[in-house]
Amino acid sequence: MSKKIKKFIALLVIVFFTAGIFVGCGQSNSTQQESQEAKQQEEVKKTGELRLATDWPYPFHGNPFGPGGIGGAWWFAYEPFAYYIPQTGEYIPRLAESWKVEGNKVTVNLRKDAKFSDGEPFTSKDVINTVNLIQAMWQWPYDIESVEAPDDNTVIFTLSKTASSSFVHTLLTDGAMASLAPVHVYGDFAKSAQEVADLGKKIFYLQTEGKTVPEDMKAEYDKKSDELRKEVNDFSPFKTLGKLPVVGAFEPVKVTQSEMVLEANKYYWAYPQMKIDKVVFKKWSSNEFVWASLISNEIDAAHPSMPKDVVEQLSTLNPKLNVLTVSDLSDIALVFNFKKPLFQDLNLRKAIAHILDRDKIRDVSVWQANSYENYADGVLKSMEAKWVTQDTLQKLTKYNTDVAAAEEILKNAGYKKVGDTWQQPNGQPVAFTLSVYGPHNDWVLAAKEVVQQLNNFGFKVEIKLIPEGMRDQVMRSGDYDVAIEFGSAWWGYPHPLTGYQRLYDGDVSAITNFPAKDKYQTPWGELSPYDLTLELQKNLQDENKAMEIIQQLAYITNEYLPVIPLYEKVLPIYYNDGYRVKGWPAEDDAIWSLAAGGIERVYDLLITTGKLVPAK
The missing domain is CATH 3.40.190.10 (Periplasmic binding protein-like II)
Known part of the structure; x- marks a missing residue:
């Protein structure tokens, strides 16, 4: 050992x-210990x-809007309309019996047998009060323009013009959306919450349309919002009521x-x-x-x-x-600053993809993570079999570790090795800095391994630690050459759309400046990943069309390498x-x-x- x-x-x-877990620290009689353990197990079985x-x-305090909310009890106490199983794409009804989407309207039919832990029935009024309060307290989700209740068991959400098609998923699966603020507990705040929510939406929609927000409207909003926030944050159901009425399966009692x-x-x-x-x-x-x-x-x-x-x-x-x-629904990737001429060369990016031993990078960083041993198609490794067809995979370049292949790519592109150092076609050495956020120890370990592998190959690479609190500023300002960052991430809506939006019209696109609106040669003709992402969003309900677009995006992502995924983050259970x-x-x-x-x-x-x- x-x-x-x-x-x-x-x-x-x-x-x-x-x-104090060991009982009777001076006790040495094994028979007594076994008897005690058997008794404890029997009690456990009964409860x-x-x-x-x-x-x-x-x-x-038992207040979901207060500091820290209710901690890890959240999903036991607050139930969504449905659970979603990413691996199968299945929705499992919870507080909703059924739902339908018609244009910008989502009708949710609530369970008629749902009740709070104090016996009060769960109705559409509780949903309306919840939406008003979260919009007032969190300034989200303004994707919901209005909520109506034709009866106690039906809720009709009208979505705003700016709401994405994937917001329906958020509406159905977010634990905050249905039952956070029951009327019989938070009713005293209902009127003020609706006023603040309505004002906040008006301001948001004006700003979205590029219009000027009247100063008196902003002043009114700030005043009413501050007053409501103080009143709600001071409220402690656990102290005031002596309990926390919940519609979920379990209620915190002690x-x-x-x-x-x-x-x-x-x-x-x-x-x-x-x-x-x-x-x-x-x-x-x-x-x-x-x-x-x-x-x-x-x-x-x-x-x-x-x-x-x-x-x-x-x-x-x-x-x-x-x-x-x-899967933790995200991967860690090597991202490039495309404002730097060096990384605009696809040949160099492909060579790097072949140089890196991604299995080794995973092992030294997060040993339980999923490895990307072959492809860089923008789909999470654990989800690849579901979303990328075998026909598409056969069209893709395999980026297995192959130093000889990297050398051939570079030589054919005009690079040459002089002594121990590779030079660009212009005679300058292939030299750059790899930036990584210092507080993320696993990222730092990955960065050190990447630097070592690239230097062993003959590049001149140095590591640069980004100080705590400076990550967003450094990355968004473009003050880096190459960096370790989250690549494709399916947070919020676990679907390829979410990952591709991030790469071509989201956070990764904003820091890399990859030319996503350019058109790239594919087996389907010249296509723009930016346009494809918009088209995918419009066609989510058409499964066949959506799959066709995903294949095209997978091809572009793999062949033109906006990022090089290193490993998929996982959750060990x-x-x-x-x-x-x-x-x-x-x-x-x-x-x-x-x-x-x-x-x-x-x-x-x-x-x-x-x-x-x-x-x-």
């Missing part, structure tokens, strides 16, 4: 000793309890600095299916504490970063502990199977893909569908 593992086990013992780790504000206890909402529409009636959160004080809690069965599931050697010892440390990884609970899905079950952006949704779905049950 390595010294590192021995130290870790010693740390585990210390952590639990100081936390149907799931233990997790998270963070929360303390003192706990909160201390070290533990938050949630009990099942007995009025919840799926309560009869639930076999787990309590969720206990331990305070996520450090990764080391969470490791120890998982290994000792103190908690049942979590997603900490663990060293490779610790993970390799898990089966010995705790045979019931399992691990899997799911550790779970105890059979100690306190059982019924976890298979590792390849698509339900795990719901974890990105809110892993508690996975636990909530497994409990409320009756799949996760007490261990027998």
Whole structure:
């Protein structure tokens, strides 16, 4: 056993000793200990309890608009209209029974059997009040122009002219959209919230149209907004009401600095299916504490970063502990500043793609990440099989590590190697700086490996750390040559559209200045990735047309390399199977893909569908 593992086990013992987890530290009778453990397990089985780790504000106020919201209890307490499974593209109805989209109107039919944990019915009035309050408090989402309630179980959203077609996904799946501010709890703020929301939308729409906002309108908005924000932020349902009425499956009932206890909402529409009636959160004080809690069965599931050697010892440390990884819906990439003439040369970018050993970069940076060993098509590696056809893949250049191929590309383009240094066709050395955000340690490790590999090849590359708090300023000002950054990311709407928008008309486009509006030669003729992205957005509901456009975007992205993806970020999930609970899905079950952006949704779905049950 390595010294590192021995130290870790010693740390585990210390952590639990100081936390008071070991019962009777002077007790040495193994029979008594076994009896105590058996008794504890029996109690757990009776209560149907799931233990997790998270963070929360303390003192706990129970106000989702207050500092820290309600912490990790969010997805247990606030249910969206639907869950979305990225791996399959399936929507699972929750507070909505059904919905339909007609032009700019979205009609949502609410569950008639949904109730808050205090027994109050959930109705369309709660949705309207919630939308008004989040628009007033968060100045979002102004994509919703208005909300109507023809009856208690129907809500009609009218979307603004500027709302993207993907906003419907946000409307259906965002946990804040449906039930954050029930009327019987936040009714005192309803009138003011609607006034502030309406004013905010008027100002936003005027600004969007390039019109001048009257000063008296801005002054009125600022005054009313400040007053409402103070009143809402001062409100503590947990203190004032002595409870936090929620429409979700679990309600926070007891909160201390070290533990938050949630009990099942007995009025919840799926309560009869639930076999787990309590969720206990331990305070996520450090990764080391969470490791120890998982290994000792103190908690049942979590997603900490663990060293490779610790993970390799898990089966010995705790045979019931399992691990899997799911996509975090983003990748880390090498991005180029296209204002620099050096990187306007496609041959150089293709050579770099062949020089880099991306598996090694992944191993030294985030060892559990998914590797991009062949392609750079802009689709997340874990989603490639779903979105990029085999016919398209056969058209794409494979960027496997191949130093000889890189040399041939450069020589054919007029580069030459003089001594140990490659020179450009103009005789200047291939020299540049790779910038990376200093506080992101995994990015720094990746950058050091990239620099080493490129220098070994014969380029002159130096690393430059971006100071804390300066990342956006440096990247958006163009004060870099090459950098480590998020590349394709599917945050918000897990679909290729989101990634391509980011590359060709979003955050990455803004920092790289890749000429996305230019037309590029493809098997389908000359096409512009910017135009294709707009066309994809318009054709999302036409699956065949959307797939055709995705193939074209994948081709352009792979062949013209606006970025070079290094690895896909993943979320490692550790779970105890059979100690306190059982019924976890298979590792390849698509339900795990719901974890990105809110892993508690996975636990909530497994409990409320009756799949996760007490261990027998």
